[in-house]
Amino acid sequence: MSDTAxxxxxxGSGTMRWWDGTAWTERTQPPPPPQPGLGGFIAQAQADAVAGAQxxxxQAGMSYVVLQVVLKEKFFGSGSGNLTELERAINAQASLGYRLHTITTASSGSTGFGGGDRIQxxxxxEKLV
Structure with missing residues (x-):
């Protein structure tokens, strides 16, 4: 179950696909042109993070799926929700017949916009046969 609207x-292929709140549908459309400036960069980063977690x-003929999930440490307080976010991504792929093969993380080392370190x-x- 996903919390994504x-x-x-x-x-993940560059094509815009309709997410119905629980699964991808067959409805597709070309991606919109990029927005200019900092606002466009932030919007694209947010969209990539949401799409990566779905x-x-x-793809046809392939046995592996690669997802990127952008995690953020809370600036104030505790309880970032990062483990829950990773758990959702892993369980969603498991429901499609995949098991986690490898996970790596990278930290930006800066607080970024709005504070808190970003971790990718x-x-x-791997597809279970």
């Missing part, structure tokens, strides 16, 4: 998201099957988790899932 229904809407158009990049499905479950998706491997790259997850590789």
């Amino acid at each position: 229904a809407g158009w998201y990049d499905d 479950p998706r099957p491997a 988790a790259t997850l590789v899932f």
Whole structure:
């Protein structure tokens, strides 16, 4: 189950695909042109983070799916929710018949916009045969 609202998201192939709130649909459209300036950069980073966390099957003929999940440490307080976010991504792929093969993380080392360090988790899932 995903907490991501229904809407158009990049499905990982560069194509915008309709996410109905629980699964990808067959509805697609070309991606919108990039927005200029800092606002466009931030919007694209947010869209990439949301799309990366969505479950998706491997492309035809492939046995692996690679997802990137952008995590953020809370600036104030505790309870970032990062483990829950990773758990959701892993369980969503498991429901599609994949198991986690590899996970790596990288930290930006800066507080970024709005504080809190950003961590990128790259997850590789393998199709169960």
